[in-house]
Amino acid sequence: SKGGYDHFMLKEIHEQPTAIKDTLLRRLDENGKIKLDDIKLTKEDLEKISKVYIVACGTAYNAGLVGRYAIEKFAQIPVEPDIASEFRYREPFIDQNTLLIVISQSGETLDTLAAIREAKRKGARILSVTNVVGSSVARESDDVFYTWAGPEIAVASTKAYTTQMTALYMIALDLALTKGTITEEFYFDMIEKMKELPAKVEKILENYEDIKQVAKEIKDKHSAFYLGRGLDYQTAMEGALKLKEISYIHTEAFAAGELKHGTIALIEEGTPVIAIASQERLYEKMLSNIQEVKARGAYVIAIANENRKEIEAQADRVIYVPEVDDILAPVLTAVPTQLIAYYTSLIKGNDVDKPRNLAKSVTVE
Numbered sequence: 489s490k491g492g493y494d495h496f497m498l499k500e501i502h503e504q505p506t507a508i509k510d511t512l513l514r515r516l517d518e519n520g521k522i523k524l525d526d527i528k529l530t531k532e533d534l535e536k537i538s539k540v541y542i543v544a545c546g547t548a549y550n551a552g553l554v555g556r557y558a559i560e561k562f563a564q565i566p567v568e569p570d571i572a573s574e575f576r577y578r579e580p581f582i583d584q585n586t587l588l589i590v591i592s593q594s595g596e597t598l599d600t601l602a603a604i605r606e607a608k609r610k611g612a613r614i615l616s617v618t619n620v621v622g623s624s625v626a627r628e629s630d631d632v633f634y635t636w637a638g639p640e641i642a643v644a645s646t647k648a649y650t651t652q653m654t655a656l657y658m659i660a661l662d663l664a665l666t667k668g669t670i671t672e673e674f675y676f677d678m679i680e681k682m683k684e685l686p687a688k689v690e691k692i693l694e695n696y697e698d699i700k701q702v703a704k705e706i707k708d709k710h711s712a713f714y715l716g717r718g719l720d721y722q723t724a725m726e727g728a729l730k731l732k733e734i735s736y737i738h739t740e741a742f743a744a745g746e747l748k749h750g751t752i753a754l755i756e757e758g759t760p761v762i763a764i765a766s767q768e769r770l771y772e773k774m775l776s777n778i779q780e781v782k783a784r785g786a787y788v789i790a791i792a793n794e795n796r797k798e799i800e801a802q803a804d805r806v807i808y809v810p811e812v813d814d815i816l817a818p819v820l821t822a823v824p825t826q827l828i829a830y831y832t833s834l835i836k837g838n839d840v841d842k843p844r845n846l847a848k849s850v851t852v853e
């Protein structure tokens with residue numbers, strides 16, 4: 489049942505604090521350390537790994553892009569993310585020293601399964617992140633990390649995405665500690681910061697009135713853009729996917745630094761640009777990009793940290809998220825993008841939970 493919500497999507501958006509908390513806390517032992525019961529990678533196994541691929545489709549792929557940052561930063565292993573339907577046909581280099589991390593909410597996506605089989609045949613070790621116990625992906629993997637999102641019914645994925653990112657941070661921290669590329673102090677500090685995420689998500693959920701306004705402003709537009717740098721670019725990709733998927737507004741995500749290499753030509757008077765500016769490290773650069781699109785007539789909706797009130801002077805509208813480490817910000821910035829998509833779809837009178845032409849689980853090619 490929808491538990492008092494109008495749609496499964498809204499219910500699932502609101503379940504995120506609990507889903508993130510469950511995914512995290514159920515895997516901490518009495519010493520507060522991450523215990524990955526179904527992951528048996530030893531220090532020796534890890535030392536052999538020279539290449540990591542992260543392979544998935546759609547939203548799960550977008551979570552993988554965030555996972556890449558965490559694994560490269562913490563565990564210092566090069567990671568290549570790829571879309572399953574591309575990976576399986578492009579003859580990627582795979583050997584016994586390859587680790588394939590697969591992400592799939594349903595655990596039944598055909599292209600993702602085919603990627604597993606292909607990589608396995610070539611000797612790779614398979615670690616999967618999935619939400620469904622006993623799913624095909626789980627059964628065919630060497631190691632499994634189950635997200636504790638609970639059943640996701642709405643076609644547009646929300647709580648699966650934020651718990652997938654949570655899982656990937658935990659995997660990255662665990663790999664890094666095992667490899668010795670981070671200190672115990674850093675490790676425990678990150679876990680403490682992750683424990684604060686559910687309350688921070690809760691705070692964003694309370695602020696939906698501003699987002700309803702955004703939905704009203706963009707509902708009749710034919711196109712919209714999401715901009716971001718670094719991890720905000722990954723969130724931009726997911727935000728754009730969500731908005732197209734259920735509002736049917738053509739939305740594109742751009743790496744903000746790429747604008748002047750072509751795409752800024754698309755900006756017209758009143759074009760909505762949702763600019764994500766959560767990365768403190770890249771904040772000044774992002775502000776310049778906001779000014780560039782603003783000068784060409786864009787209607788700018790910024791998603792920024794609540795300590796950055798000065799952004800109100802640059803953007804037409806600002807949606808704030810609580811302060812957090814740059815690396816964890818995607819879990820927070822995802823939430824306003826989900827709500828923007830939800831309310832835009834709702835106001836347009838679309839079937840929010842069952843958008844046209846789509847199925848929840850893609851078991852065909």
Ligand code: F6R
Nearest residue numbers: 546547548592593594597644645
């Ligand atoms: C978008 C969405 C899809 C799925 C994709 C992969 O909101 O839900 O893009 O993320 O079809 O599905 P799973 O994770 O089940 O493999």
